Structures are given as structure tokens and as C-alpha cells.
Amino acid sequence: MNLNDLLKHTSEWLKSTGPNSDIVMSSRVRLARNIDKLAFPSWANEKQSQKVLELVTEAVAKIDYFKNASLFKLAEVDSLDKQFLIERHLMSHEHAQKTDSKALVLEPEEIMSIMVNEEDHLRMQIMQSGLNLFEAWNIMSKIDDQLSDTLTFAFSQNWGYLTACPTNTGTGMRGSVMLHLPALVATRQINRVLQAVAKLSFTTRGLYGEGTQASGNFFQISNQISLGHSEEMIIENINGLIRQIIDQETQSRNALLTNNRAFLEDKVWRSYGTLENAYIINSEETIELLSMVRLGVDTGIIKNIDRCAVNELFILTQPAHLQKMVGKKISSEERDVKRAEIIREKLKIKQ
Amino acid sequence: MNLNDLLKHTSEWLKSTGPNSDIVMSSRVRLARNIDKLAFPSWANEKQSQKVLELVTEAVAKIDYFKNASLFKLAEVDSLDKQFLIERHLMSHEHAQKTDSKALVLEPEEIMSIMVNEEDHLRMQIMQSGLNLFEAWNIMSKIDDQLSDTLTFAFSQNWGYLTACPTNTGTGMRGSVMLHLPALVATRQINRVLQAVAKLSFTTRGLYGEGTQASGNFFQISNQISLGHSEEMIIENINGLIRQIIDQETQSRNALLTNNRAFLEDKVWRSYGTLENAYIINSEETIELLSMVRLGVDTGIIKNIDRCAVNELFILTQPAHLQKMVGKKISSEERDVKRAEIIREKLKIKQ
Numbered sequence: 046m047n048l049n050d051l052l053k054h055t056s057e058w059l060k061s062t063g064p065n066s067d068i069v070m071s072s073r074v075r076l077a078r079n080i081d082k083l084a085f086p087s088w089a090n091e092k093q094s095q096k097v098l099e100l101v102t103e104a105v106a107k108i109d110y111f112k113n114a115s116l117f118k119l120a121e122v123d124s125l126d127k128q129f130l131i132e133r134h135l136m137s138h139e140h141a142q143k144t145d146s147k148a149l150v151l152e153p154e155e156i157m158s159i160m161v162n163e164e165d166h167l168r169m170q171i172m173q174s175g176l177n178l179f180e181a182w183n184i185m186s187k188i189d190d191q192l193s194d195t196l197t198f199a200f201s202q203n204w205g206y207l208t209a210c211p212t213n214t215g216t217g218m219r220g221s222v223m224l225h226l227p228a229l230v231a232t233r234q235i236n237r238v239l240q241a242v243a244k245l246s247f248t249t250r251g252l253y254g255e256g257t258q259a260s261g262n263f264f265q266i267s268n269q270i271s272l273g274h275s276e277e278m279i280i281e282n283i284n285g286l287i288r289q290i291i292d293q294e295t296q297s298r299n300a301l302l303t304n305n306r307a308f309l310e311d312k313v314w315r316s317y318g319t320l321e322n323a324y325i326i327n328s329e330e331t332i333e334l335l336s337m338v339r340l341g342v343d344t345g346i347i348k349n350i351d352r353c354a355v356n357e358l359f360i361l362t363q364p365a366h367l368q369k370m371v372g373k374k375i376s377s378e379e380r381d382v383k384r385a386e387i388i389r390e391k392l393k394i395k396q
Numbered sequence: 397m398n399l400n401d402l403l404k405h406t407s408e409w410l411k412s413t414g415p416n417s418d419i420v421m422s423s424r425v426r427l428a429r430n431i432d433k434l435a436f437p438s439w440a441n442e443k444q445s446q447k448v449l450e451l452v453t454e455a456v457a458k459i460d461y462f463k464n465a466s467l468f469k470l471a472e473v474d475s476l477d478k479q480f481l482i483e484r485h486l487m488s489h490e491h492a493q494k495t496d497s498k499a500l501v502l503e504p505e506e507i508m509s510i511m512v513n514e515e516d517h518l519r520m521q522i523m524q525s526g527l528n529l530f531e532a533w534n535i536m537s538k539i540d541d542q543l544s545d546t547l548t549f550a551f552s553q554n555w556g557y558l559t560a561c562p563t564n565t566g567t568g569m570r571g572s573v574m575l576h577l578p579a580l581v582a583t584r585q586i587n588r589v590l591q592a593v594a595k596l597s598f599t600t601r602g603l604y605g606e607g608t609q610a611s612g613n614f615f616q617i618s619n620q621i622s623l624g625h626s627e628e629m630i631i632e633n634i635n636g637l638i639r640q641i642i643d644q645e646t647q648s649r650n651a652l653l654t655n656n657r658a659f660l661e662d663k664v665w666r667s668y669g670t671l672e673n674a675y676i677i678n679s680e681e682t683i684e685l686l687s688m689v690r691l692g693v694d695t696g697i698i699k700n701i702d703r704c705a706v707n708e709l710f711i712l713t714q715p716a717h718l719q720k721m722v723g724k725k726i727s728s729e730e731r732d733v734k735r736a737e738i739i740r741e742k743l744k745i746k747q
């Protein structure tokens with residue numbers, strides 16, 4: 046697999062095929078694992094890190110799920126491609142730094158990826174479309190079991206799986222759900238919702254993960270606590286919380302449609318009109334307008350545009366993606382022109 | 397002729413058929429005349445004003461040009477229709493006040509109208525599409541001559557035609573041209589141009605006449621001095637000035653197209669996209685966006701939209717017009733919805 050191939054297809058989790066895809070963009074389960082008796086990446090010397098990479102490479106090779114997967118050594122991946130992988134939510138910003146013995150295992154559907162030698166030896170993630178944490182966990186759990194056949198993970202009877210950062214110790218698992226909540230934002234109920242989320246010890250992040258602000262009305266909610274509960278119980282908890290938020294967003298959308306339909310139609314169609322006609326557009330404006338178009342599709346105001354096309358545009362309009370499409374590095378001004386071009390092309394209403 | 401009939405057709409001066417219609421919306425010649433030995437309207441008693449109305453009615457009836465014209469007694473015209481006539485540039489705001497013996501003579505093409513008992517006994521105007529002051533004056537001059545066959549106008553050998561306000565004395569004529577100068581505004585040269593206009597003793601007004609601000613990049617330029625020169629000379633002067641402004645606007649447009657084409661296309665198409673997709677839109681935004689669409693049509697950025705349709709929308713989207721179309725008085729909020737509907741309908745690009 047060549048990284049350029051990724052440009053030619055749509056990540057599985059963007060396809061809008063999962064449950065509650067009108068409100069939930071995607072579900073993600075992440076598992077942190079470390080190989081017993083080898084130092085965590087931050088403490089490891091080069092030899093130890095190379096050993097980790099070697100062991101993971103061998104273990105992955107034995108698993109059928111990874112038969113079409115590729116392992117990319119990040120030292121050999123250029124900076125544009127690294128940014129491209131981050132934009133596709135396949136790896137973290139941290140993973141792009143000091144890349145000596147870091148690697149990324151990736152299968153072509155982009156459902157599964159493994160960061161090798163990030164904060165932990167293995168950071169595995171499963172992405173699913175819509176609210177589908179259980180399915181994500183099912184896949185993850187099987188792969189975790191299969192990897193355990195080859196690798197001996199650092200595990201304590203008292204603490205569970207050991208991780209570089211104690212907040213991940215225990216299950217080593219984090220479940221997170223990317224929610225699109227434009228109606229809760231528009232009706233100014235979002236702060237109340239997020240406060241409740243925080244009180245229940247869940248974390249809220251923006252569209253682009255840790256350290257990012259909410260933009261485009263996207264909120265990524267994940268568990269903070271990975272200790273003291275089973276994986277299924279943690280997922281059950283997140284799932285229950287997300288279902289409540291979905292209900293509230295649905296109610297807010299219905300209220301907007303009932304009480305402020307003209308206002309909503311106006312906002313949705315203006316956003317569409319700008320996206321479909323702009324020749325220069327920056328990222329921030331794109332995200333905000335796409336958010337409104339997505340709401341338009343979700344509420345039936347806009348027909349004949351696939352939600353998948355809208356989801357995809359959130360990814361495609363990012364800087365590294367635009368540059369990969371052009372085939373070279375281009376300036377911010379040139380990207381604003383290319384971004385507008387891609388949007389006009391992809392957002393046409395089917396007649 | 398019924399006032400509602402006006403809604404069904406396009407005023408001749410909006411049709412964009414005249415010279416320099418890409419920059420000049422319309423040309424107007426106005427003539428002030430008073431009947432000898434009858435007090436000016438502000439000083440006249442009811443009997444005298446009625447006499448004026450009677451004399452004008454008789455005089456008009458004798459002129460072939462007015463064979464399809466109608467005379468509307470303003471006391472019998474409701475407030476919505478009066479506003480409608482003002483919006484069509486057929487009469488002044490002042491003419492809608494204290495309507496006792498006021499009237500409006502109007503022929504169906506809306507080229508000529510006569511306000512009876514406004515500030516002067518007769519305020520006659522000829523409207524033409526594009527830069528066409530000479531043609532406007534030709535028509536006006538003939539009608540003035542024909543009216544003089546029946547009516548004796550107040551005239552002094554020293555001062556020329558006498559008028560209620562001394563600034564109109566002499567020829568009683570005012571020529572004015574409505575210019576669309578978006579490129580001079582965008583390139584920030586407009587103030588320099590308007591200062592030069594003022595120094596040459598011309599007056600600049602907005603889209604909706606005396607006392608209105610420039611909006612939608614429209615500037616109405618007219619002569620201040622009507623004394624001491626022949627009508628032809630006054631028109632020659634305005635015409636020369638307008639030609640210079642046209643040259644400057646053309647140069648600015650070419651500069652924008654050469655140096656900032658992407659910026660211009662973006663601004664034009666975004667404006668189109670908003671107008672074509674909005675469901676709620678107020679007057680101010682409409683005018684600004686229509687101005688950009690007009691520039692798009694004028695510069696060839698937008699094809700397959702008639703400039704006439706854009707010109708017409710400046711008129712049709714005004715409050716009284718929207719209410720006439722709906723057939724009743726509606727609130728400002730309802731007008732914003734109706735306005736958006738009319739725009740979406742009229743601004744479709746022909747395939």
C-alpha cells in the first residue's frame with residue numbers, strides 16, 4: 046500500500062453507514078499496550094525501541110486481519126505525509142515528532158491503525174462510522190487477543206495493563222465518540238451539556254483531537270477513567286451518555302425545525318450557497334459552513350447530497366490533503382483557492 | 397392604466413439597453429415649471445392648486461405623447477401605492493406628503509412622469525437606460541414646447557424660468573446619472589472621484605435620491621447649477637464628467653480583473669451564492685450583494701444572467717413592491733422571506 050492510495054478512497058468511518066450517523070460522525074476505541082520488560086518509549090534507548098518495532102512487526106505479520114496492512118517507518122515518511130496521516134485521524138501529532146524508531150501500521154480501510162513507539166509501545170485504534178463503540182471494541186478485543194499470542198504485554202495483577210502515563214493504566218482503553226451538535230450550539234444548551242459531561246468524568250475535545258477547540262460544532266467525548274471497570278462497562282457508560290446527548294440534540298433539531306424553520310433553512314442554504322460558489326476559502330470558514338450543510342442534510346432540508354460527501358470534505362479540505370492532491374507544497378493562499386475548487390466539485394447537488 | 401399593471405412590466409430605464417449600461421444604470425432629466433400668475437404650491441391656497449391641476453390636466457390631454465398616460469390624484473392613492481411609486485423612482489418622498497391637490501401623470505413605459513403641485517407646479521422627468529442624457533433632453537424639450545402651447549409658464553427675461561426654490565431658477569433643469577462604481581469603491585478611489593465631482597459643483601446622492609446614502613456602490617450625480625447656461629451646455633457638462641468617471645471605473649475594473657481576478661470572482665460568486673440560496677434577507681444586504689452580482693455580469697464573470705434582471709431586482713425587492721406582489725401589507729420579517737423568494741426565482745442562471 047502506498048500512502049497516495051489513501052487519497053483515492055474514502056475512510057470507512059466517514060461513510061456514514063453506522064448507527065445514528067446523522068449526529069454521530071464516528072466512534073473510536075483506542076488501546077494502549079506495552080511489551081513486558083522493555084522500557085516505555087520515553088525511557089527506552091534506541092536499541093530497545095528498535096526491539097519493540099521488530100517484535101510488533103513480527104506479531105502483526107502473523108495476524109490475518111493485517112494481511113493487506115502496511116507498516117510505515119516514520120523516519121522514512123516525509124513531513125507532508127505525516128501531516129496527511131494526522132489529518133486522516135490515523136495518528137497523533139506527537140507521533141510525528143522525533144520519529145527515530147516510530148512506525149505506523151495501517152490497513153487500507155483505515156479501520157485499524159497502530160502507532161508503534163508513541164507514548165506507549167503500541168497505541169492501537171479502531172474507527173467506526175456512527176455510534177458503534179461495541180463493534181469497535183469487538184474488533185479491537187480480537188486483535189488484542191491475537192497480538193497477545195505473540196507479545197507479552199506488561200500487566201500487573203493489581204493495576205491491569207501498565208502504561209507510560211498512569212491515566213491510561215488498567216484497561217489501557219479509551220473510547221471516544223465524535224458528535225455533531227449544531228442544534229445544541231444554536232439553542233445555547235451546549236454548555237449545560239458539556240458541564241454535565243465533565244461532571245461525569247468524561248473529556249470533551251474538538252474535531253482534531255487533544256488540545257483542539259470545538260469547531261464546526263463537533264465534540265469528541267471520551268472516558269477519562271480506564272481503571273477499575275471492565276472494558277465493556279466503560280463502553281456501556283460512554284454509550285449511555287452519548288445516547289442521552291443524541292436525544293437532546295434530536296430534540297433541539299426538532300425544536301429548530303418546528304419553531305425556526307425559515308431561520309434554519311436560511312442558514313443552511315446560505316452556507317451551501319457560499320461553499321458552492323466561493324473561489325477562495327480558509328479552513329475555519331469551511332468547517333463552520335460544512336457543519337451547517339451537514340445539518341441541512343441531516344434534517345432533510347438539503348436533499349440529494351450524500352452525508353458521506355460532506356464528511357469527506359472535512360478531511361479533504363485540510364492543508365496536507367490539499368497539497369497531496371496538488372502533488373506539491375503550496376502556500377496558504379494557494380490552498381484557499383484549491384480548497385474552494387475541491388468543495389465546488391464535491392458538493393454539487395445531484396439532479 | 398392601473399398602478400398594479402406597473403408590476404407586470406419592466407420600466408424602460410431598467411432594461412439596460414442604453415449606452416454604457418455596464419456602468420450607468422440610468423439617466424434622468426428633470427424640468428421644473430410653474431404656471432404664470434398662480435402662487436407656487438407652498439404659498440397657494442386650495443383653489444389655486446386645484447386650478448393648477450385643472451390646467452395641467454387639460455394641457456396634457458392635448459399632447460399625443462400622453463395618449464396612453466394616466467393622471468393619478470394622490471389624495472385617492474393609498475399609502476402603499478404612493479410608496480410603490482416612490483420606489484419606482486416615479487415621484488419624490490415629498491410628493492407623498494399633504495396630497496390634497498397633488499397628482500402624478502404617468503405613461504406606461506415609465507419614461508415620463510409629471511408631479512403636479514410638488515415644490516413647483518410641474519416637475520417633469522424623463523428616465524432613460526444607460527448614459528443617454530441628450531435623448532432624455534430631446535424628449536423633454538419637445539414635451540416642454542408642447543405644454544407651452546397651452547400653458548403660460550412663469551418666466552423672467554433676466555432669470556429665466558421661475559421656480560419655488562431659487563436653486564432651480566433659470567433653465568429649471570436638472571440632469572442626473574445613476575452610476576454603478578463598485579471597482580472605484582473596491583480600489584478606494586471613490587472619495588477622490590467624489591471630491592472632484594463636488595469641486596466641479598455637481599451633487600452626489602445615493603440610490604434612492606435626495607438625502608439617501610450611497611448603497612450598493614450606486615452614485616447619482618447631478619448638476620447643482622441650472623442658471624447661466626443653456627440646457628444643452630449643462631447636459632454637455634454632466635456628460636463630459638460622467639464619461640471621465642466611466643473611464644476611471646473601467647480602468648479600475650480592468651485592474652481588478654488583471655491583478656485580483658480570484659479575489660473578484662470569489663466576491664462575485666459568493667454574493668450570487670448567498671442571493672440564490674438565502675431564505676431570509678434584508679434590503680441592505682440585498683443591495684450590497686446585487687451590486688456584486690451586477691459587477692459579475694458586467695465583467696463577464698457571471699454569464700447567462702441578464703443585467704436587466706439584476707437591475708429589476710434593485711426595484712422589486714423594496715418594501716412596497718414586495719407588499720404589492722403579496723397583495724397586502726406584511727411585516728418586515730415577512731418581507732425578508734418574500735424578498736429572498738423573489739430573488740431566488742429571478743436570479744436563476746439560464747442553462
